[in-house]
Amino acid sequence: MEVIKNYINGKKINYSNEFLDVYDPSTGEIISKVVLSNNKDFSKTVESSFNAQKQWSQVTPLKRSRIISNYKVLIQENIEELAKIVSREHGKTLDDAKGSVTRGLEVVEFACGIPHLLKGEFSNNVGANIDSWSMRQPLGVCAGITPFNFPAMVPMWMYPIAIACGNSFILKPSEKDPSCSIKLAELFTKAGLPDGVFNVINGNKNIVDQIIEERNISAISFVGSTNVAKYIYEKSAMNQKRVQALGGAKNHLVVMPDANIDQAVDGIIGAAYGSAGERCMAVSVAVAVGEIADELVDKIKLKSNELVVAPWTTNDADMGPVISKEHKKNIENLIQSGVDEGANLVVDGRNVKIQGYEDGYFIGPTLFDHVLPTMQIYEKEIFGPVLSVVRAENYKDALNLVNNHEYGNGTSIYTSSGQVARNFTTDCKIGMVGVNVPIPVPMAFHSFGGWKNSLFGDHAMHGKEGVNFYTKLKTITSRWPENINVGAEFVMPVN
Secondary structure, eight states: EEEEEEEEETEEEEEOOOOEEETTTTTTEEEEEEEEEHHHHHHEEEEEEEHHHHTTTSOOHHHHHHHHHHHHHHHHHHHHHHHHHHHHHOOOOHHHHHHHHHHHHHHHHHHHHHHHHTOOOOEEEETTTTEEEEEEEEOEEEEOOOOOSSTTTTHHHHHHHHHTTOOOEEEOOOSSSSSHHHHHHHHHHTOOOTSEEEEEOOHHHHHHHHHHHHHHHEEEEESSSSHHHHHHHHHHHHOOOEEEEEEOOOOOEEEEETOOOOHHHHHHHHHHHGGOOOOOEEEEEEEEGGGGHHHHHHHHHHHHOOOOOOOTTTOOSBBBSOOOOOHHHHHHHHHHHHTTTOOEEEEHHHHHTOTTTTSSSOOOOOEEEEEETHHHHEEEEEOEEEEEEEEEHHHHHHHHHHHHHHHSSEEEEEOOOHHHHHHHHHHOOOOEEEEOSSSSOOTTTTTTTOTTTTEESSSOOOOHHHHHHHEEEEEEEEESSSSSOOOOOOOOOOO
């Protein structure tokens, strides 16, 4: 059986002799084992990263850019293999996996422009014969703790920019699907990245806590549940680290009476059930405004029943399994809570059985109608293929639903009214907003991040926000007097 090790200083190694099982979600079978790293694994990782960063920070941004450009080409050449690695361990369809790798690749492409992105500002004569300018410098060793749902894309939202800025980077991927991170690290080495600049360490909460407490790690990026995000944010602050911690979501899609309903239904179906709902930008609440609700529910029901639930090896699969047996059980319990609390279960995905894959973690599309804000299926992030339809009498009530929820990751509105769309994008208290777009994930040259309990920290991910997060600002004020003795000055200088 394959053993997945760490990637430290350009080599696959492990010092620990403890391992965790990695499962194929389609079959429920153990397909490999991943090392459960110990203190020696961690100390060697930090030592390698710390030593490599000293030299890497002295490499010019242009030379860093060339190595990242080589890396971009290698990812493009290996995208099929990377997607298969993701699908095998996560369960998402091959096309979905390939799309997620591509969205990560876009950040690598963005990082190729780092010489331009690191340019500072200059002001001439801020005072008499005094100039002032700023520069952005690397933080040192940075770390990323990433979730199971996007084992390629989310890490690539972090480390390419951090490394391009002159930092070294330690990645702690999810122990549920760790293989893609090792492959990405190997490709970076092949592209010419010096050993130790990008290290991958596998493990569980023990490694997370050591990352938080390690004094030689300057910044932490995290994506995962809100409880863990808040924990990492608070503990990292206590250890004087810069942190961006992205948490949970409960994304609402508002459908106005003047919307193109067929477009809205197509958007909802893909956003609610794609990747089995295991996306932080998945639509889990459809807000039907006015009299459109009955037609909306009927059409979602019709299309939901047409979706193909199958293993990733099935060419026409629309969605695969969820990540684990435990997660499947949790989703099923929340579905039952919706029934118990009085919501109308229109489509029940709990009884999906696939011949030859009876032990897989499959849940079919699930649809609730007449969901109330007091119900668990509305309040909690289910992270599965469960869509709740909430009925609102008017636009104001719909907006209040969006704004009153504790999460503020993403939201969308479907409407034909420019005025309604303008008001919605201005007044909603959400970090990422779509207009007639179901999943408003920004491109790499913009930034990704939510509001409220969906983001802890001052910076969103990738884009210019990412560059600012992985660098610290230094401002210089300079004067070069010639034979001028101004004497001591005891008051605040002014112009």
